[in-house]
Every structure is written in structure tokens, then in C-alpha cells.
Amino acid sequence: MSGGAAERAGGPGGPVHEPDLAVHVEDLTVTYGSRPALWDVDLDVPPGVMAAIVGPNGAGKSTLLEAILGLTPTTAGHVYVGGRRLREARGRIGYVPQRTAVDWDFPTRVLDVVTMGLYGRLGWLRRPGAKERRLAETALERVGMADYRDRQIAQLSGGQQQRTFLARALVQDADVYFLDEPMAGVDATSEAAILDVLRDLRAEGRTLLVVHHDLQTVRTTFDWVVLLNVRVLAQGPVETTYTADNLRATYGGDVALLSGAADPTANADGAPDPTPDPAYAPHEGTRDA
Amino acid sequence: MDLATLAGDYTVRTVVAGAALLGIVSGVLGTFAVLRRQSLLGDALAHAALPGIALGFLVAGQRALPALLAGALASAVAAALLVALLVRRTRLKGDAAIGLALSLFFAVGVILLSFVQGRAGAGQAGLETFLFGQAAAILRSDLWVMAALAGVALASVAALWKEFELVTFDPTYAAALGLPVAVLDVTLTALVAVAVVLGLQLVGVVLMSAMLIAPAVAARQWTHRLGRVAILAALFGAASGVLGATVSAGARGLATGPLIVLALSAFTALSLVFAPTRGLLPTALRRRADRAGHRDRDVLRALDTLRRRHDDPTYAAERGMVDATVGHPTGRTLRTLERRGLVERVRHRPEEGRHWRLLEAGEAALERGRDGPDAPEGRA
Incomplete structure (x- = not known):
């Protein structure tokens, strides 16, 4: 973890920086070998928005979440959540990883998985008790999974797995939520349930950063957008930022991907730029890590 | 000792x-x-x-x-x-x-x-x-x-x-x-x-x-x-x-040491084969029951289709017709269904051979099968 000395210098509370932003990221860079996965990312997300992180495959969307949360080694950069360094902000952060990240044959029940969201807050040597179980049950009700509390997790569908992970993050009662493709590969029921919960969270004034794959629903679902392709190409309110030009810059002019996603009049303004972004083009053809 | x-x-x-x-x-x-x-x-x-x-x-x-x-x-x-x-x-x-x-x-x-x-x-x-x-x-x-x-x-x-x-x-x-x-x-x-x-x-x-x-x-x-x-x-x-x-x-x-390991291996082998939900044997039995359920339903449905086609609720179909409708031999399945009272065997003179007729219980089983993915009841 970088910046340990700075944290100590700031005293027990740690330094406060940009406290008016839910998430503030400076110069964040992640490299795998010589290939940059994230390059000089600056990110400012105001509180209370639901932000979509979109970009092509391999753009570093998941890596961005992992780097912000300190789950992957970074080459450079600083992260502030609610004005605080990560270490002091842990208790205010909720995380929903991709559901494929774990072995769903693990011997445990849905309620036990949801209770795990409280393990950080519980502290050492303390076991979850009746209070923790109640919190977990409430979270399961919110995602419409109350009937599945005693279900072995191997018996869940993909959408139910995702809702279980969402419930686990809900019990964290966080100010800022990071979600990695929460709607990928889930059934319509689950998607609706997940979207409802996300909108509720925003209505409660919480901030959400969501890695999102479906360009068609960005406009209808989100109010903030971050366009990412190794670098941040654009970020801001959806109305002004989610434009055909910005999308083209992000996706390298792949118009097929953009159809219907952006303003149709903006789409008609001539042929897409065929030259790839020079910032990362030289790395193409480099051997994968 | x-x-x-x-x-x-x-x-x-x-x-x-x-x-x-x-x-x-x-x-x-x-x-x-x-x-x-x-x-x-x-x-x-x-x-x-x-x-x-x-x-x-x-x-x-x-x-x-x-x-x-x-x-x-x-x-x-x-x-x-x-x-x-x-x-x-x-x-x-x-x-x-x-x-x-x-x-x-x-x-x-x-x-x-x-x-x-x-x-x-x-x-x-x-x-x-x-x-x-x-x-x-x-x-x-x-x-x-x-x-x-x-x-x-x-x-x-x-x-x-x-x-x-x-x-x-x-x-x-x-x-x-x-x-x-x-x-x-x-x-x-x-x-x-x-x-x-x-x-x-x-x-x-x-x-x-x-x-x-x-x-x-x-x-x-x-x-x-x-x-x-x-x-x-x-x-x-x-x-x-x-x-x-x-x-x-x-x-x-x-x-x-080796004796302890042998005892452990015995426990493990028994668990791998016999454990109720994950064991090889229960899994195989469940799969077999599923297959049998599918076969039963196919045959009942074939009899139903044939009698509808002949517009005769009591129509008795020839074995060969049932085989042809299902797509494979159905003799054994028909006999089990008969034992369970879902179909009956009738002589249909002057023709040779036996004919098969769907009974009310068979109709009911077919109806139940339509409601859910489960096989008709009565066979585990």
C-alpha cells in the first residue's frame, strides 16, 4: 500500500482531501508487466449520483474498482473516498464483486454469505449474533430473497447469486457503493430487483459506481457516466457527457456498438475515426501478462 | 489380544x-x-x-x-x-x-x-x-x-x-x-x-x-x-x-499410519458413493428416475395424441403406433404404466396383437405432468 508515511503524518484521523467528493482519484496507474491496465486516471464523483463506468472489453473497468479499493497493486496514484484515505474510509465503502469471483459450491447458506458483509465491522473474536442475523434478513428482504435465506448457495441461479452479493453489500450500510457488473447475465426478475435497490440507495443519498456493460440502458438508468479505455476519456453528467463523440473516442469508432446508445443526429456526422487512440495503440500486440 | x-x-x-x-x-x-x-x-x-x-x-x-x-x-x-x-x-x-x-x-x-x-x-x-x-x-x-x-x-x-x-x-x-x-x-x-x-x-x-x-x-x-x-x-x-x-x-x-489412512479412505469412498445429495449412487438414481419419468410422460402423451387424432376418447392404439409416435420401443414402459393402472391392454378383434388404451388415472398423471417439470407421480 502506497502512502503509508503520509497517512501516519496525518495523525490518527488521517489527512482530509476533497471532502466534498464521494470519490476522488488522482493519477491512478496500474500496469501488468509493461502493459498499462489503467493510465493516469483522474476521477471525481460527486456524492449522491449513480455513476456508470463504461468502456470496451479490457478497458480496465474492473481493475479501476479493484485499484480504488486497494485490491490490486497500483503503480501510482491516490484515492480518497469521502475526503479520506482508503484505510480510514473502509467502513463507508460497500463492494459487490463479479459473482464469478467465488466458488458457489462452497458449503454455506445464503444468510451466512449476507452476514459476511458485517465481518469487517464486527471486529476480532466477535461472532455474528441475533442482531447481525436480523440485519442480514432485512437485506435479503430488500433484494427479494427472503425465502432463500436457508438455501445452500450452490442451488441459486445467476441472478439470485448476484442479489445475494448485493444483500451482503447492503448490510455494510455504506456511503459509497462499488458494483462490478451487477446486471451481467442475470434474469429479468433479478435485474429489476437489483435496479430497484440501486435506485433506492441513490434516493437515500448514497453514491454508486457501477461497472456497466449495456450501453443501451446508460441513459435511462444512470445520472453520471465515466467513459474508460485505459484512460478516462470523459466523465460527467450523462446528459452532457454521454455523447456519440465521447463514445467514439472510447470505443475507437466502432459504430455498431454505438447504434441506439447515443444521440442519432450526432451519429450521422460523418465516418468514424479509424485511427486508434495513440496513447495505447503502441501496446497492442504486446504479449499478455 | x-x-x-x-x-x-x-x-x-x-x-x-x-x-x-x-x-x-x-x-x-x-x-x-x-x-x-x-x-x-x-x-x-x-x-x-x-x-x-x-x-x-x-x-x-x-x-x-x-x-x-x-x-x-x-x-x-x-x-x-x-x-x-x-x-x-x-x-x-x-x-x-x-x-x-x-x-x-x-x-x-x-x-x-x-x-x-x-x-x-x-x-x-x-x-x-x-x-x-x-x-x-x-x-x-x-x-x-x-x-x-x-x-x-x-x-x-x-x-x-x-x-x-x-x-x-x-x-x-x-x-x-x-x-x-x-x-x-x-x-x-x-x-x-x-x-x-x-x-x-x-x-x-x-x-x-x-x-x-x-x-x-x-x-x-x-x-x-x-x-x-x-x-x-x-x-x-x-x-x-x-x-x-x-x-x-x-x-x-x-x-x-497406513492403517489409519486405509480407514480414512474407506470413510471417504463410502461418502463419495452414498452421501444423500452429492453421492454418486443417489445422483445416478435420481437421474434414472428423471429419465423414467420422461419416458412415462412421452408414452402417455403419445396415447393421448393418438386418441385425439381418432376423435375417440376410448381409442386403443396398436403397440407399433405408440412406438412410431414416441420414436422408440415402448413395450416395457407400457407394461409399467399398466401395473400402475395408468393404461390398459385390450384385445381389439379381429386384429392380431394387443392394443393400449389411456385410462383416467393416466390422463390425470399427464395433466399433473403438464403443470410442472416433475415426472408423473408414483415412480421414484
Whole structure:
């Protein structure tokens, strides 16, 4: 973890920086070998928005979440959540990883998985008790999974797995939520349930950063957008930022991907730029890590 | 020797108690090792303990168990760190790193053993018994050392239970919650090393990994809760320990460690085959019942289709017509359906052969089958 000395210098509370932003990221860079996965990312997300992180495959969307949360080694950069360094902000952060990240044959029940969201807050040597179980049950009700509390997790569908992970993050009662493709590969029921919960969270004034794959629903679902392709190409309110030009810059002019996603009049303004972004083009053809 | 004499025998009691203790500890820690997909790590740790045993002997100057075990623990942990380092710093995958560390430490261990053996006055050290274990060599004082180690290991697991649970299930999320995942990883691996060291004298370096893997694999078959898997694994481990030690004492000359491992393998084989939801046999039976249910429904539906086509609710179809409609021979299925009162056989003169007619019960079964994915009732 970088910046340990700075944290100590700031005293027990740690330094406060940009406290008016839910998430503030400076110069964040992640490299795998010589290939940059994230390059000089600056990110400012105001509180209370639901932000979509979109970009092509391999753009570093998941890596961005992992780097912000300190789950992957970074080459450079600083992260502030609610004005605080990560270490002091842990208790205010909720995380929903991709559901494929774990072995769903693990011997445990849905309620036990949801209770795990409280393990950080519980502290050492303390076991979850009746209070923790109640919190977990409430979270399961919110995602419409109350009937599945005693279900072995191997018996869940993909959408139910995702809702279980969402419930686990809900019990964290966080100010800022990071979600990695929460709607990928889930059934319509689950998607609706997940979207409802996300909108509720925003209505409660919480901030959400969501890695999102479906360009068609960005406009209808989100109010903030971050366009990412190794670098941040654009970020801001959806109305002004989610434009055909910005999308083209992000996706390298792949118009097929953009159809219907952006303003149709903006789409008609001539042929897409065929030259790839020079910032990362030289790395193409480099051997994968 | 009969059981009563055996139970009264001091040495036998010591060995049985030691084996039970080992079974409990290796069952609990093996549960975590197996669920973390580190089954082979136990094997590496066991083999890596060998040079530590020899060094412990050289330092202590005699066969003192605490010194030998301390050396074993140290070299096992060193091997675990080497594996972690290789995986992190090189492009080696876990299995290759484990294989390399295992053979390297084992080779050094064998060389050190031969060196110790060659020294004057050390011939009676009997360090080579650690290869396959020698239960009879266990003293009552050794048992106390083992009990202390076991106590520390089990107390640590109890104290760090929820952290170990989360780190095993979802280490990334554990890190996101701020848990010190690396520290917990090392602690868990060190505790597995403790379990391995406990088993060196009884089961030996070569067979020790079975003590970690088999109880956990067997226990996982029977339950879907982590706590219960651990407890059941401890029971399987303890039972195998007692069984192996007792049989070995009853039939002098048969090695204890391998007998314990055989008992464990029996538990594991039975669990893999017979466990209710995950076992091979119940799974195969369920699949067969499903297939039979599909066949039944196909035949009933064919009879229904045929009578509709003839606009005659009591229409009796020729066997060949049913076969052709379903697409394969249906004689056996028709006869089972007849036994269950769902269809009946009628003579349809002047034609040759038997005809088949759908009965009301068959119609009802067909209706029920339409409601859900389940096969018509009455056949399991």
C-alpha cells in the first residue's frame, strides 16, 4: 500500500482531501508487466449520483474498482473516498464483486454469505449474533430473497447469486457503493430487483459506481457516466457527457456498438475515426501478462 | 489380544489417544486446506518437514520430540513461504511451485537424514521412522506435546473462525472489508503446518497429506455448512485414528499410519458413493428416475395424441403406433404404466396383437405432468 508515511503524518484521523467528493482519484496507474491496465486516471464523483463506468472489453473497468479499493497493486496514484484515505474510509465503502469471483459450491447458506458483509465491522473474536442475523434478513428482504435465506448457495441461479452479493453489500450500510457488473447475465426478475435497490440507495443519498456493460440502458438508468479505455476519456453528467463523440473516442469508432446508445443526429456526422487512440495503440500486440 | 486387554494396555492407549488427536486437528484444518484448493500444500508441508526434523536432532543432540517438531514446523513454514514467493514473483502456477518446493525440501531432508545416520552414536535415533511414521514409538510425554500443539491449533481456528471462513470463501471481498488477508493466509497455512507436524510421528511424511484431504472430502459430501463440515471431518479423522491404531495394536506388526489412512479412505469412498445429495449412487438414481419419468410422460402423451387424432376418447392404439409416435420401443414402459393402472391392454378383434388404451388415472398423471417439470407421480 502506497502512502503509508503520509497517512501516519496525518495523525490518527488521517489527512482530509476533497471532502466534498464521494470519490476522488488522482493519477491512478496500474500496469501488468509493461502493459498499462489503467493510465493516469483522474476521477471525481460527486456524492449522491449513480455513476456508470463504461468502456470496451479490457478497458480496465474492473481493475479501476479493484485499484480504488486497494485490491490490486497500483503503480501510482491516490484515492480518497469521502475526503479520506482508503484505510480510514473502509467502513463507508460497500463492494459487490463479479459473482464469478467465488466458488458457489462452497458449503454455506445464503444468510451466512449476507452476514459476511458485517465481518469487517464486527471486529476480532466477535461472532455474528441475533442482531447481525436480523440485519442480514432485512437485506435479503430488500433484494427479494427472503425465502432463500436457508438455501445452500450452490442451488441459486445467476441472478439470485448476484442479489445475494448485493444483500451482503447492503448490510455494510455504506456511503459509497462499488458494483462490478451487477446486471451481467442475470434474469429479468433479478435485474429489476437489483435496479430497484440501486435506485433506492441513490434516493437515500448514497453514491454508486457501477461497472456497466449495456450501453443501451446508460441513459435511462444512470445520472453520471465515466467513459474508460485505459484512460478516462470523459466523465460527467450523462446528459452532457454521454455523447456519440465521447463514445467514439472510447470505443475507437466502432459504430455498431454505438447504434441506439447515443444521440442519432450526432451519429450521422460523418465516418468514424479509424485511427486508434495513440496513447495505447503502441501496446497492442504486446504479449499478455 | 482381545479388546479389553488392548484398552488396558498403556502403550495402546497412548497411541489411540494420539491418533484421535491427530484426526481431529487434521480434519478441521484439512477442511480449510481443501476448500482453499490447497490440498497439495499439506503434502508439500509434510515432505518439507523432513530437513527440519534432522536439523532439530542435530541441534538438540538427541531424539527430543519438542526439538524435532520445532525444526519440522520451521522448515515446513519455510517451504510454504517459498511456494508463496514463487507464485507471486515468478510466472509459476501453484501446482508447479508446490511440486518444486516439495521435492527440493524432501531431497535436502533425505541427505540430512543419511548424514545424521552416518554419525557415530546416532544410529539409534531412528529418524527414518518419520518417513512412514512409527506409532509405537510415541511416549506419554510426547502425547502432552501433541495435545499442547493441538490445543493451540484448535483454539486459533475457533478464535479466527469468521475471518478464516471469509478468507476461504471470498478473499477479495475480505480485503475490501479491510481484513488483513495476507496475515490470515499465513496464519492458516502455519496452522496446517502444525497439523502436519502433529502427524509426522504417527503417520509419517509420505502419507500425511491423506490425513488432511480425506476427512474434509468425506465430510463435505454430507453437509452444506462450513462448521458442520469441519466437525464431521474431525469426527472422521478421529474415528479413523482410533480404528487404525486399534487394529494395528491387535495385529502386531501392521503399520499404524497406513492403517489409519486405509480407514480414512474407506470413510471417504463410502461418502463419495452414498452421501444423500452429492453421492454418486443417489445422483445416478435420481437421474434414472428423471429419465423414467420422461419416458412415462412421452408414452402417455403419445396415447393421448393418438386418441385425439381418432376423435375417440376410448381409442386403443396398436403397440407399433405408440412406438412410431414416441420414436422408440415402448413395450416395457407400457407394461409399467399398466401395473400402475395408468393404461390398459385390450384385445381389439379381429386384429392380431394387443392394443393400449389411456385410462383416467393416466390422463390425470399427464395433466399433473403438464403443470410442472416433475415426472408423473408414483415412480421414484
